[in-house]
Each structure stands twice: as C-alpha cells, then as structure tokens.
Amino acid sequence: MEQENQGCPEPSEETEVSQQAAGDGYQVKLEFFEGPLDLLLFLIRKKKIDINDIPMAVITRDYLDYLEKKDQINLDREAEFLFIASLLIYIKSQMLLPREQETLAEDDPRQMLIDRLLEFQKIKIASSLLREKEEVELQCWRRTFRPPLEKPDELELLQVSLFDLAETFFLIMKRKERENLRIIKGKDVSAEEKLKEIIDYLGKNGSMDFLDYFSSQDSLEEALVSFFCLLELIKNHLVIATQEELFQTIRVWLRKDKTPHQVHGSSHE
C-alpha cells in the first residue's frame, strides 16, 4: 500500500532537496520518492544520461545502492521498488545474451523500460502543471452554500449512480448480516409483490429513505429482493434516486411524469 505523502514537499522542491542531499554522497532517503520510476528518473537526471540510451549496468548498480540505503522496511513499498530492480537486471541479462543477428533498434530490451519512463515523465510534468492550476484555483473563492429554500423537498439533490446505490446497499447488508445470525426463516418473497409494495409506499409517502426501508425488512432475503426491485424501478425510469453526500442515505422518489399504471397495470392509486 502506498503512503499518502500529505506533508511531503512539492515535486520540484523534492528534487532540489534530494539533489542537495546527494551532494554529500547518496544521502537520499527512499521516502522522498513517490515510487521506483521516480527514483529511476532522478538517477538518470543526476548522471545526465540520455533516457533513450541508458547504460543498464551503471543505472542498475546505482538503483540497488539506493535500495540498500533504506532506513526501515515497508514490505509493500519495498516490493514495488524490487519489482523494478528485477526488471533492470532482467534487461541487462537480455542485453548480454549473444544473438545471431545484430540487434535491431526495435528489439532493444530496454525499449519497454524507456516507454514506461517516458510516459511517467509526461505524467510528472502534467502533474506539476495541474498543481499550478490548483494553486491558482485555491486562491479563487466561491460561494459553497445554497440560498435557503422553503421546502426541504425542493433541495437540489445529486443524481446517484447505480454504484452509489450498490455501495449503500452493501453497507446495509453488512448490518443485516449481523442481525440475522440467529434467525432462520422460510418465507418466500416474490419480486412482484415487493415491487408493488415499494410503489405503494412511494405513492402514499411521496419518498422513501433507502436506509430506513431496508433496515425495516424482516430478512436478508427480503432486503435483497427489495434492492433488486429498486434497481428495476430505476432502470425503467419509474423512480429517481438521490443522495446528498457519498455514503449517506439515498432518497427514492416516484417520477411525477409517470404513473405506476403504465408499466404494472396494477390498480393502485
């Protein structure tokens, strides 16, 4: 797992600090680098090497030297650095193998590494350009509150995606799972009945609190069926699901432009 370097200096400062430190003979900590490619790019720059013609032996030795300088062991992070180390050694070994024909340019075993480094370099620059934009934007303040509205149901709510819905569903299922450990029930739940029940409920109450409704279900199975019914309703554009913030409850509304009769032919008002 990577570490979130919240307190870490800027990429540009970072390189400066590293280079300064490197003046005293490789006193750079691995923690300065976001990842193995970051370290590799740093080494390449330091040696003023052309990225398209990397002397593998030199760079591999340098790279491994850095790995040995580590203060503490963080296995996940280590694995990522070691993976690239093994790649470097592999490439070097490929280059040592005798070949029948002269190596063609496109057969250069280093090409894969070069491509990765070039792409990563681009991303680093794009990142720094976005950082500049972020810096400006953070200085431009905007209103973040809405004008107060009379009725709560006039609030502008976010449309939620099926993924948000599923997320909330699994949250509830986890709760239900614990509750249901002791209960053994043999009740059949029909999807059609559930569908009617939900529409009835919405017709009567106007809207529905997703979390509340599912918590009120008797069994895991019933909750499951109601969730699929809800997905079905959304798919058929019969209801709207909205959520104010991620991981909060989801409110379900009947669409005003459609009545349940159109699809169900049931006789509910």
Add this chain to the structure above:
Amino acid sequence: MNDQLKAILEVLIFLSQEPLTVDKMREVLGEIPEDELQAVLQALMAEFSREEHGIQIVRSAGGYLFTTKPEHDQWIKRLLQIEKKARLSVAGLETLSIIAYHQPVTQAEVSAIRSVDSTYSIKSLLQKKLIKIVGRKKAPGNPLVYRTSEKFLEYFGLNSLDDLPREEEIAKILEEEKQTIS
C-alpha cells in the same frame, strides 16, 4: 447592449450553485438569439475583470461562475481565519493526472503506469468526487473503470477536458528541462 438581460444574467450566475451553463440560461430565460447572449456574457465578463472589481466571472466546467480574484486571497484568509487550504497529495495528483490523460482507465492500468499500487489514491479521489466510476471493463475480473468528474474540471478551473495541458506543452517543458540539465 441589452442592459436588462445583462443584469438578469448577473443574478443567475451569482445565485447558481454550479457553473451556470448556456443551456440552463436558455431554460430560465426562454429563447434568446445566440449572438446576443454571447455578447452580453462577454460584456459581463469584461466588466468584472476590471481592476475595481474583486469578483470575477470565470468559465468553468462548461459554465459561468463567480469567484473572487486570486490576488485577494490573503484578505479572505484573514477574514475567515484560515491559514492554508488543503491541497492534493503528490500521489493523489499523479494518479489524477494519469486518469485525466488515459481515461477511461482501470486501477491496474493506473498502478502500472506509476509502478505503485494506486488503490488508496483512487479511493481517496473517489471520496473527493474528483473521479467517478463509469462502469466495468470487459476483461478478466471485470475491473471498475474510472473517469474524471465535473468537479475535477471545477477544481482545476478547466472549462472542458480540452483545456488540459497539451502534449506539445508537456514536450516543450521536457525539452527545456533537458537543456538545463546538460
């Protein structure tokens, strides 16, 4: 110049929660000739860009939005007693750049480009709503596919994805860096 329309647009942009799109303006105002609307918007933006105004109208995520001007940041911070606004972490920004340029993209693809496991970064960006899940890839394991969100554009003050730093711009900086090194 239609002064009344100008005043109404100013109000609408001021009150809108999200950057106000031209479509939304039309929805509120009814039919207005395109060139008239554009001319009034241009005039409005020009007016607020003058030095005597502390507030400006910017184009963001496909709409128009009131923000304060960056040069007055220090006064706002004093008023609100805020030291510094939180910025994205280096890892987060790197991950976001990859998603922005390679979208639609999966977690594994992002991690491969960075050579660093990016699960955590992606989760954190999702929570900040800077990226969104747009579906699953038809590949082994059906991994989730990510894209940048509207909020991403707003966060970086971009009007659309076309405003992202271009390939040539990046190449130019690379060239400059190369020269300073050698």
